[in-house]
Amino acid sequence: MPWGYYAYVIGDDGHIQNRVEVHCDNDEEAKRCAEQLVDGHAIELWQEARKVATFQPKGHPPFQP
Incomplete structure (x- = not known):
């Protein structure tokens, strides 16, 4: 059974x-x-409360609060 990401x-x-179920x-x-x-x-990938990865679009720096 696939895991819910x-x-x-x-x-x-x-x-x-937006949120996309994977x-x-x-x-x-x-x-x-x-x-x-x-x-x-940017895309953040999560599995429940565990952050798995972050993907940044090319040419864009990460968000800085």
């Missing part, structure tokens, strides 16, 4: 704009899927 689309202001069997597969969602916004 969520990919959060992070806006330029650092707030969540069904994958392991972290590596989930990372590959989440990285494909990067399209001008």
Whole structure:
């Protein structure tokens, strides 16, 4: 049974704009899927309360509060 991962689309202001459910069997597969969602916004990949990875769009620095 695939694990429940969520990919959060992070806006330029650092707030969540959208959440995408990702069904994958392991972290590596989930990372590959989440990285494909990067399209001008950062993506944070989570499994429940565990942050798995962050993906930044090319040419954009990470959000700094």
